[in-house]
Amino acid sequence: MPDQIISKRCSKCKRILRLSEFYKDSTKDRLSCQCKSCKQSYRRTKSGRQARCRYQRKYGKTKTGKAIHRRAICKYRLRYPERYKARAIIDDLVRRGRIRPPNNFKCHCGQEANEYHHPDYSRHLYVVPLCQHCHKEIHPKLRDVCEPTVIPRFEGRAPNNATFFAI
Ligand SMILES: [Zn+2]
Numbered sequence: 001m002p003d004q005i006i007s008k009r010c011s012k013c014k015r016i017l018r019l020s021e022f023y024k025d026s027t028k029d030r031l032s033c034q035c036k037s038c039k040q041s042y043r044r045t046k047s048g049r050q051a052r053c054r055y056q057r058k059y060g061k062t063k064t065g066k067a068i069h070r071r072a073i074c075k076y077r078l079r080y081p082e083r084y085k086a087r088a089i090i091d092d093l094v095r096r097g098r099i100r101p102p103n104n105f106k107c108h109c110g111q112e113a114n115e116y117h118h119p120d121y122s123r124h125l126y127v128v129p130l131c132q133h134c135h136k137e138i139h140p141k142l143r144d145v146c147e148p149t150v151i152p153r154f155e156g157r158a159p160n161n162a163t164f165f166a167i
């Protein structure tokens with residue numbers, strides 16, 4: 001058995017640190033060459049922020065990047081924790097293939113649905129597939145709704161071929 005590597009030298013600050021002090025480098029499936037604190041301070045610098053921005057812009061153009069960007073805005077999460085949680089649960093189930101993606105269904109207007117609407121955010125698995133347009137009509141100012149306590153109710157007709165995932 002070879003000796004287990006338990007420490008690593010940071011390429012920036014040259015300290016020898018435990019492996020847990022290094023972030024995983026997702027692209028190469030190994031540890032980053034700079035320690036966590038060096039990475040963090042780099043992120044706070046101007047060039048660090050720019051690099052991150054560039055990365056996000058590039059990533060934001062991919063399909064998953066777009067979806068993540070739309071949904072996982074920090075502010076949104078803090079402002080509407082209920083809504084965020086409800087969506088995250090559904091997104092995760094769709095991603096894992098546990099429920100079919102919304103475009104498998106038709107919106108009540110007859111268009112292909114591409115979003116899931118939660119008539120009640122406290123019932124996480126109760127969703128209605130809607131097209132973007134109809135969804136916007138239900139809550140037109142999704143971003144501007146200031147009272148997180150106001151839960152928009154689903155007023156539309158039930159889509160005939162829709163699946164409701166009632167708890
Ligand atoms: Zn370091």
Ligand SMILES: [Zn+2]
Binds near residue numbers: 118135139
């Ligand atoms: Zn909705």
Ligand SMILES: [Zn+2]
Binds near residue numbers: 108109111132133135
């Ligand atoms: Zn529609």
